[in-house]
Amino acid sequence: MWWVILIGLAGTAAAIVLAARRVLFLYKLAKSGQPAPERVASVKRDPKADVEGQVVEVFGQRKLLKWTVAGLAHFFVMWAFILLITVYLEAYGALLLGLDFHIPLIGRWPVVGFIQDFIAIMCLLGLATFTAIRIKNSPKRLDRQSRFKGSHTGGAWLILFMIFNVIWTLFFFRGVSSAAGHFPYKSGAFVSIGVGKLFNGLSAGTLDILEKIGLLMHIGVALVFLVIVVNSKHLHIFLAPVNVMFKRRPDGLGAAQPMRSDGKILDFEEADPDVDTFGRGKIEDFTWKGLLDMATCTECGRCQSQCPAWNTGKPLSPKMLILELRDHAFAKAPYILAANDEERAKLPASVIAEAERPLVGGADVNGVIDPDVLWSCTNCGACVEQCPVDIEHIDHILDMRRFQVMIESSFPSEAGVMLKNLENKGNPWGMSEMKRLEWIEELDFEVEVVDEKMPADTEYLFWVGCAGALEDRAKKTTKAVAELLHIAGVKFAVLGPAEACTGDPARRLGMEFVFQMLGQQNVETLNEAGVKKIVATCPHCFNTLANEYPQLGGTYEVVHHTQLLSHLVETGKLVPVGRIEENITYHDPCFLGRHNKVYSQPRDIMAKVPGVKTQEMHRCKERGFCCGAGGARMWMEERIGKRINTERVDEALETNPDTVSTACPFCLVMLGDAINEKKNSGEAKESLEVLDVSQLLLRSIKDTPVAAE
Ligand code: SF4
Ligand code: SF4
Known part of the structure; x- marks a missing residue:
């Protein structure tokens, strides 16, 4: 046995040295990065969320299981990695302590042997699934539609081959061990015992040699695999749990992060x-x-x-x-x-x-x-x-x-106009602040305007937003929301000329300085007015007010208008009565849906409108497709490829809608533009329109067409 131990230990030592060198290199490289104290346990961690992250994301494979077949295959391969550690424990026990080694206490339980064999078989099935997916995708991998385009597929094949080697050597070693009478499980390990029967009839000497070769092969494959893994993209086997542990809570969506230098938040003064x-x-x-x-x-x-x-x-x-x-x-x-x-x-x-x-x-x-x-x-x-x-x-x-x-002053020049307007006029279009009151004059009821302090008895500050106050199509949403709140008896006030852009377009463009300037000004106004609750129609404003202003000292209870309206419908304060016999497809605004997880309320509102037939687009909810306006793209030319809004409207048209509904002024404009182009080219019917969910609700409540406004 000495030669087996010698080869096993020498191989193990060599692999550990090679892997450790690589791990040390990776550690030094990671350590050379800037500090991120906000991610470190001792500074700001939530142990419950940390454990949840590991259970749900890593062990539960939540995101992967959404891609059912590939996700399921990965689920079993990942669990094989974890559970088969016990087989390697047995292998090293056999190497160092004798071939009839078993794990103390549990090492002879049939259920342990069963789990080991079962997960190994499921791993093999997972490998077969991955192979089929890769072969199916192989001719298409140069195609832009393939998710593997640009991936290093050669390395992936090598890893699949190595995992396959782990599994077949496992069954070989365990089978011979069973035939030789050393195997710890007399039942349960159904595959290993079955393989062992294939070796029945071989002499004890032959079995002894085969068992030792099997043991060395099984250990050797794992060692080679270890070295390959730390040098390949399969590093994620070890790094994924670490990355999940230190991710932003609840996820990397919602708030943009403040600028940090050497771990400290930058103070622009x-x-x-x-x-x-x-x-x-x-x-x-x-x-x-x-x-x-x-x-x-x-x-x-x-x-x-x-x-x-x-x-x-x-x-x-x-x-x-x-x-x-x-x-x-x-x-x-x-x-x-x-x-x-x-x-x-x-x-x-x-x-x-x-x-x-x-x-x-x-x-x-x-x-x-x-x-x-x-x-x-x-x-x-x-x-x-x-x-x-x-x-x-x-x-x-x-x-x-x-x-x-x-630093470089290098960005698409069109966005420069927007930045200047934000700095000088507090809105992206450079309009006068007094224009923010014009939509109020078009209403037939009074809207309170904050005069330094929130008027008594007002519950909500209605954050109108630049588009909502200044852009003609978005103004219709603003007026519809104001009217609905008025009908429901919700007391609200607006800031009027005292409201400035939240700074979202500047921040998403990368001009943090302008965002800070506008944000601090708004937070000061809101805090001085004593604002506690805000309702916003623009998901970008909503996201900034709710998730980013706390970074500037402004903490408020912020809701999107669809959340408030859905609640008002639910509690009977708004009652849609008029039938709208239309096919409606709803477009999820990214900053409402993915960034803030508001998916159900806009749909709930439409479900309460009599006559409405809704049909989802192929890409919806978490997988909704952008309108093309976020990330300050609204202010840049789209010169490359197909226009994103056109792609989205093409998808909407597949549902044959009478109306495309949404809940964001920017989506409204982007989809509206694309629909107009489609109408001009005869690809969409003349009557097709894009409306905010609030406009539909108002139309049903008043039982009059909104388009007639
Ligand atoms: S970043 Fe990498 S791991 Fe994440 S989804 Fe894209 S390819 Fe997959
Ligand atoms: S545009 Fe592409 S890269 Fe940018 S956030 Fe959306 S999916 Fe990510």
Whole structure:
């Protein structure tokens, strides 16, 4: 047996050394990133959420199970990894303590043997499923529609092959062990015992040799696998639980994060671009969590398959963005980790060349991320929502934008007009603040305007938003909501000229300074007025007020108008009576749905309107498809690929709707524009319109067509 022990231990030592070197390298690279104290346990963690994250995301595979077949296959392969640790415990016991070793206490229970064999078989079935999916996708993998386009598929095949080797050597070793009489389970391990019967009749000497070879092969395969894993994308086997543990709570959606330098939130009154880190201008500017995100990516492409930019022919794929950052980080690592300039000077030319690549730049300067990639993002959150290992794409995109805008002054020029208007006039269109009152004059009832303090007895501050006050189509929603609140007897007031843009378009563009300026001004106004509860019609305003203003000292109870209206309908304060005999399809605004999980209330309202027949689009709710306006894209030209709003309206038309409904002024405009184009080209009927859910409700309550307003 000594030669078996010698080979086993030597192999184990070699693999551990090789794997440890790689792990040390990865640790040093992650540690070279900026600090992220907000992610660290001792500073701000919620142990209950941490445990929940592990149970639901990692062990429960919540996100993967949404992709039923592939998710189920992954579920079993992942659990095989966990449960088959017991088989390796037995293998090392057999190697070091004798072939008839069993795990103390539980090691002879038939149920343990059964679970081991069962999960190994399910793992094999999982491998077969993955193989079938990959073969099916193989001819299409160069096709943009394939989620594997751009993934390193060769490495994935190697890993499948290695897992297969783990399983067949497992059954071989256990089978021979059973035939030789060393196997700890006399029943339960149905496959291993069955395989053992195939060896019946062999001599004891032959079985002894086969058992030792089987043992070494089973251990050897795992060791080779370990070394491959730490050098491949399958690092996620070890990193996914860590990444999930340190993810943003509840997820990487909702609030954009404040700018941090060296772990501290930047104070723009003192910040110095020569000293502080403004966004991400080079790979070293990412935090360790950012680098961990990059190393954890499984290249599954689920994010890519949902991305509106990618699906309309733009160069942005959230998967490839993460992979490009990761490959750059790894290639530049020797430069980053070098102790001093002297060491750096000795590095190969390829490493120096990698180190000199700008993080963001076109092909002419060999940039890591092309500007068209960076500016194509609508911040829709589909990537973050889908990612099974909780990578936070939007945070990284936003941070790179911040450097481009605030340090390089490099961004699509059209957005510059919007920024100037925000700075000078407090709204993206540069209109006079007094125009914010005009919609009120078109109503036949009084609306209270806050005069420094919220009027007594008013329950809600109605946050109208720039579009809601100044854009003609969105103004109809504003008036409908005001009228519904009036009918329901809800006391509300508006800020009127004292309301400024929440700053969302500036922040999503990367101009944090303008966001801070507008945000602080609004928070001051709201706090001084004594505002406690806010209702907003714009999901972008809603998101900023509810999730981002707490960063600036403004904490309020914020609801979206669909939430409040749904409650008013539910409690009988609003009663839709008029029939609307129409086919209606509802478009989920990304900042209402994915970013804030408001999916049911707009649908609940429509369900209460007599006569309405609703039909979901193919992509809806968590998988809803963006209208193209988020991430400040509303203020940029869309020059590449198909227009996102056209793609969405094409999908809506498949449901043959009379009306497309939504709950966001920006979606209203984007979908309205695309519908008008379709009408002009004869692809949509003249009567097709896009309406806010509140307009439909008002129409039913008043029993008069809203379009006639
Ligand atoms: S946020 Fe939306 S547009 Fe941006 S990368 Fe993710 S899926 Fe694509
Ligand atoms: S970022 Fe997430 S969803 Fe996208 S490929 Fe990587 S692991 Fe998959």
